[in-house]
Amino acid sequence: MTTVHFKINGEEKSVAAPPMKRLLDVLREDLHLTGAKEGCGEGECGSCSILMNGELVNSCLVPILQAEGTHIMTIEGVAHLVEKNEKLHPIQQSFLEKGGAQCGICTPGMILATHYLLDKYPQPTLLQIQEGLAGNLCRCTGYMRIFDAVQQAGRQNLTTGVAE
Amino acid sequence: MPEPGPIVGTSPIRKEGLAKVTGRAQYVDDITLPGMWYGATVRSTIARGCITSIAYDPAIDWSQFTIVTAADIPGENTIIHLTKDHPCLASENINHPAEPILLLAHPDKNVLHAAVEAVHVTYEDFPGVFTIEDSETGAAGDTSKVVWDHRGHGGSPNTFKTFLMQKGDDPLADSALQAAFQSADFIVEGEYRTGAQEHLYIENNGVIAEAFRAPNGSLDSITVSGSMQCPYYLVHALELVFNLPAEKCRVIQTETGGAFGGKEDFPSVIGSHAALLAMKSGHPVKICYDRAEDLIATTKRHPSRTRHRTAVSRDGKLLAGEIEVAIDGGAYATLSAVVLSRATIHAPGPYHWPHLTVRAKAMATNIAPHGAFRGFGAPQSLFALERHMDKIAKAVGLTPEELRRRNFLATGDHTATGQHLTDPVDMQGLLTRALHESNYHAKRAEFDRTNLTSTIKRGIGFAAFMHGSGFTGSGERRLNSLVKIKITPEGRPCILVSSTEFGQGTNTILSQVCAQTLRIPYDEVLVAQPDTAIVPNSGPTVASRTAMIVGKLVERASESVLATLGLPPHSAPLLSSRSAAEGSASPLDEPSNYTADQFRTTADQFRTTAVAYLAAHGSLTAEARYEAPNNIFWDDDQYKGDAYPTYAWAVYVAEVTVDTLTYIAEVKNFHALQDVGKVIHPILAKGQIEGGVAQGIGYALYEKCVYVDGLMRNNQMTNYIMPTSADLPPIHVHFEETPSIHGPQGAKGIGELPMDGPAPAILNAIEHATGIAFTEIPLLPEDIFERMSCTPVGSNEVGGTEDFKPAIDHDTRVEANA
Numbered sequence: 011m012t013t014v015h016f017k018i019n020g021e022e023k024s025v026a027a028p029p030m031k032r033l034l035d036v037l038r039e040d041l042h043l044t045g046a047k048e049g050c051g052e053g054e055c056g057s058c059s060i061l062m063n064g065e066l067v068n069s070c071l072v073p074i075l076q077a078e079g080t081h082i083m084t085i086e087g088v089a090h091l092v093e094k095n096e097k098l099h100p101i102q103q104s105f106l107e108k109g110g111a112q113c114g115i116c117t118p119g120m121i122l123a124t125h126y127l128l129d130k131y132p133q134p135t136l137l138q139i140q141e142g143l144a145g146n147l148c149r150c151t152g153y154m155r156i157f158d159a160v161q162q163a164g165r166q167n168l169t170t171g172v173a174e
Numbered sequence: 175m176p177e178p179g180p181i182v183g184t185s186p187i188r189k190e191g192l193a194k195v196t197g198r199a200q201y202v203d204d205i206t207l208p209g210m211w212y213g214a215t216v217r218s219t220i221a222r223g224c225i226t227s228i229a230y231d232p233a234i235d236w237s238q239f240t241i242v243t244a245a246d247i248p249g250e251n252t253i254i255h256l257t258k259d260h261p262c263l264a265s266e267n268i269n270h271p272a273e274p275i276l277l278l279a280h281p282d283k284n285v286l287h288a289a290v291e292a293v294h295v296t297y298e299d300f301p302g303v304f305t306i307e308d309s310e311t312g313a314a315g316d317t318s319k320v321v322w323d324h325r326g327h328g329g330s331p332n333t334f335k336t337f338l339m340q341k342g343d344d345p346l347a348d349s350a351l352q353a354a355f356q357s358a359d360f361i362v363e364g365e366y367r368t369g370a371q372e373h374l375y376i377e378n379n380g381v382i383a384e385a386f387r388a389p390n391g392s393l394d395s396i397t398v399s400g401s402m403q404c405p406y407y408l409v410h411a412l413e414l415v416f417n418l419p420a421e422k423c424r425v426i427q428t429e430t431g432g433a434f435g436g437k438e439d440f441p442s443v444i445g446s447h448a449a450l451l452a453m454k455s456g457h458p459v460k461i462c463y464d465r466a467e468d469l470i471a472t473t474k475r476h477p478s479r480t481r482h483r484t485a486v487s488r489d490g491k492l493l494a495g496e497i498e499v500a501i502d503g504g505a506y507a508t509l510s511a512v513v514l515s516r517a518t519i520h521a522p523g524p525y526h527w528p529h530l531t532v533r534a535k536a537m538a539t540n541i542a543p544h545g546a547f548r549g550f551g552a553p554q555s556l557f558a559l560e561r562h563m564d565k566i567a568k569a570v571g572l573t574p575e576e577l578r579r580r581n582f583l584a585t586g587d588h589t590a591t592g593q594h595l596t597d598p599v600d601m602q603g604l605l606t607r608a609l610h611e612s613n614y615h616a617k618r619a620e621f622d623r624t625n626l627t628s629t630i631k632r633g634i635g636f637a638a639f640m641h642g643s644g645f646t647g648s649g650e651r652r653l654n655s656l657v658k659i660k661i662t663p664e665g666r667p668c669i670l671v672s673s674t675e676f677g678q679g680t681n682t683i684l685s686q687v688c689a690q691t692l693r694i695p696y697d698e699v700l701v702a703q704p705d706t707a708i709v710p711n712s713g714p715t716v717a718s719r720t721a722m723i724v725g726k727l728v729e730r731a732s733e734s735v736l737a738t739l740g741l742p743p744h745s746a747p748l749l750s751s752r753s754a755a756e757g758s759a760s761p762l763d764e765p766s767n768y769t770a771d772q773f774r775t776t777a778d779q780f781r782t783t784a785v786a787y788l789a790a791h792g793s794l795t796a797e798a799r800y801e802a803p804n805n806i807f808w809d810d811d812q813y814k815g816d817a818y819p820t821y822a823w824a825v826y827v828a829e830v831t832v833d834t835l836t837y838i839a840e841v842k843n844f845h846a847l848q849d850v851g852k853v854i855h856p857i858l859a860k861g862q863i864e865g866g867v868a869q870g871i872g873y874a875l876y877e878k879c880v881y882v883d884g885l886m887r888n889n890q891m892t893n894y895i896m897p898t899s900a901d902l903p904p905i906h907v908h909f910e911e912t913p914s915i916h917g918p919q920g921a922k923g924i925g926e927l928p929m930d931g932p933a934p935a936i937l938n939a940i941e942h943a944t945g946i947a948f949t950e951i952p953l954l955p956e957d958i959f960e961r962m963s964c965t966p967v968g969s970n971e972v973g974g975t976e977d978f979k980p981a982i983d984h985d986t987r988v989e990a991n992a
């Protein structure tokens with residue numbers, strides 16, 4: 011067992027776990043943050059995507075040891091509380107309006123991948139979106155509605171600045 | 175709250191959308207019950223044989239585990255689908271690799287993997303049967319190859335089901351057909367094959383089971399929650415395995431992360447397994463497969479072989495056809511008979527055949543059972559047909575377009591089962607529009623020109639097809655579905671159905687239909703979680719039946735609520751034909767032409783009236799049960815009649831490139847035009863079509879299940895390849911909306927249709943690009959390499975299909991009788 015300290019969705023946490031335990035399992039089992047999903051367990055599907063120090067990573071491939079001292083964002087930390095009311099992030103709002111989520115199992119990972127993409131390219135081209143999301147598989151949508159959602163979220167960046 | 179106004183035909187936010195985008199939606203693996211244990215499955219390592227011994231490695235303290243074998247099953251050792259041939263746990267015989275033999279449960283899931291490895295099973299190993307051809311040898315009398323006996327069904331060994339579909343009632347139909355072949359100008363033959371396909375839902379199969387005991391210690395009831403399409407199928411399976419009455423078998427669907435048919439029949443297996451462990455351990459037990467196990471153990475799309483023999487006249491009229499469809503059902507019958515039925519009925523496609531015989535059979539092999547998958551047999555037989563139509567065109571010297579135009583079914587025609595097409599059918603119009611939207615003619619001419627000098631060959635091709643909405647034949651009559659709407663204490667309607675949401679939009683579209691009928695805002699409508707303790711059996715969520723059949727029942731139940739409350743009924747929808755490009759509809763066009771103000775008034779009026787009714791009467795639940803329209807009839811014995819209440823019709827156009835240096839084929843552009851009746855929710859509908867097209871592109875060009883001795887060897891996402899966001903072309907979706915009287919507001923089924931068209935359209939385009947008539951999917955670069963490197967340059971196959979020269983394909987026969 012090692013004790014690992016990190017900041018998750020803005021909150022300091024320390025977790026005692028075997029050093030090679032996957033970050034995905036720590037999130038889901040120890041911290042009860044079940045938004046990150048396991049689709050493959052081998053870095054192929056992206057349904058376990060989270061942001062670690064602003065980088066998009068597959069949490070199924072990260073031993074918890076590597077999380078020491080990092081800042082982690084999961085889907086649970088994407089929306090904000092404004093006077094006790096939840097305010098969706100523009101990406102979440104766009105996924106809702108544009109039909110970017112069907113069964114929803116890829117959605118948490120897809121939203122975090124979009125978050126990362128829009129940090130890099132606030133108004134991405136279609137090609138940048140296609141390539142930026144290529145590590146996140148979606149079996150339901152055929153991706154077209156997701157591209158729409160990302161583009162709409164990007165347009166909002168244009169008017170409001172990147173919401174963080 | 176959305177703007178009041180017409181609701182059907184607009185795109186409100188999906189009911190469970192908020193939970194999904196915030197990560198709060200609870201899928202089964204997100205749920206932990208107090209005292210819950212975890213389950214795992216010991217599976218056979220051989221394809222066929224007998225179990226000779228089971229030994230437990232003494233290095234493990236087995237007293238800490240719950241172990242379940244077939245001997246622990248309190249009821250029948252069977253997973254019921256259509257027959258009882260499928261054991262819940264193998265006790266003696268093994269019929270496929272990864273067949274479940276025994277089950278383990280433990281409070282710590284991390285110890286299970288080693289425990290499974292520590293159960294040593296020995297076998298007497300028999301040679302397996304892995305192809306349709308080998309299975310046919312068994313059926314024909316080679317007893318060493320009989321892997322499934324008739325078990326009382328009276329048919330041949332290895333043969334789960336056969337169908338004979340013959341056009342016409344005439345006892346002389348067969349000789350008329352033979353005469354047509356005698357006098358035909360051309361006889362065109364072809365053989366087409368499709369491979370197994372994995373659903374690859376991103377959430378694997380998973381369940382949590384609980385067993386409850388009576389005070390005297392006997393088993394009282396079972397509850398299973400999990401990822402699934404059809405809660406009542408699992409109820410039925412549990413009744414037999416546990417020998418309990420239906421009301422003691424409770425099934426709850428949790429949020430389901432994709433299904434596509436892969437959670438239609440399989441939850442009966444994993445649900446029964448978890449429940450057995452829960453019964454024996456006394457704890458709730460969760461079984462969630464990891465990807466590798468899901469891929470080797472769960473169902474796939476049936477592989478198929480379809481042979482066509484077609485008599486054609488010089489002017490391109492289909493005179494007669496003989497079609498043989500064979501599908502590989504795997505080791506047990508599961509749903510193969512009904513998959514085969516849909517394959518049979520869709521085999522003739524949207525064409526008029528004066529004489530036609532279809533012979534179909536589902537064969538047994540030593541592969542894990544194949545099961546339901548979006549399209550359910552139709553993608554297989556339509557792939558064959560639409561490739562074959564291009565071949566016929568080439569033989570006769572017509573363009574693929576002209577050949578189809580000369581043979582399309584039209585309103586008033588009779589299908590091969592004798593169904594009189596009374597709903598409007600306009601394949602000519604659909605084809606014209608699809609070719610126009612895709613700029614087909616200009617592109618075909620351009621590619622013919624540029625291909626002469628480029629190493630990247632471009633091609634454009636299309637497929638015309640239809641998909642029957644609802645259960646095949648008398649299925650809907652037998653299902654006898656029931657829908658309820660219960661009014662909550664706040665005066666809001668709550669829809670009670672066993673129809674499940676797994677991404678396709680069930681909750682949303684049913685709410686839209688209810689809201690529109692009651693004339694209240696969409697947000698007012700609630701949908702109950704599918705829990706068999708609460709919801710009636712509205713039938714399984716399969717067969718493109720939810721929008722049309724269940725939607726219609728929701729509409730009727732809503733009307734009954736209005737009648738009970740004494741509110742005026744919905745004004746009759748105007749069933750007029752209208753085309754809406756890209757699904758965008760002007761509100762003025764909407765069938766329910768009440769104004770926004772009227773809408774708001776009726777909403778308030780509804781709540782007030784409903785609450786007053788509850789105060790006076792206590793409760794209000796309205797229901798509607800399926801009534802087969804009295805002009806729809808199906809004869810199971812003759813295999814004739816109205817196969818489906820109605821059909822969705824479509825033309826899909828694919829544009830491809832084939833790189834003659836790398837042999838990679840890619841889809842570059844895709845147009846999907848369909849008439850699905852009234853589009854209830856344009857965004858969801860487009861999403862359904864795009865998702866289906868993406869799966870169809872995967873089916874054609876990417877997704878190959880590699881079997882070695884019946885076991886899927888590429889059982890990982892790293893080597894079973896589905897399309898990513900970078901692989902797909904723009905998918906343009908177009909709707910025609912010819913309303914059908916069978917669905918709510920004129921809606922028809924939509925979910926499976928988009929799986930049928932992409933593969934043949936893509937291979938037709940590849941033939942245009944390369945001049946090579948590929949006949950098998952999946953078509954991977956190595957297959958293209960093999961054909962291209964052995965097709966001599968300058969052979970009559972190169973140069974496209976529009977050279978109007980009747981061509982002889984080297985591997986199949988085209989005869990000219992004249």
Ligand code: FES
Binds near residue numbers: 057068
């Ligand atoms: S579960 Fe981590 S990438 Fe698939």
Ligand code: FES
Binds near residue numbers: 111112114431677
């Ligand atoms: S919405 Fe189902 S996998 Fe993406």
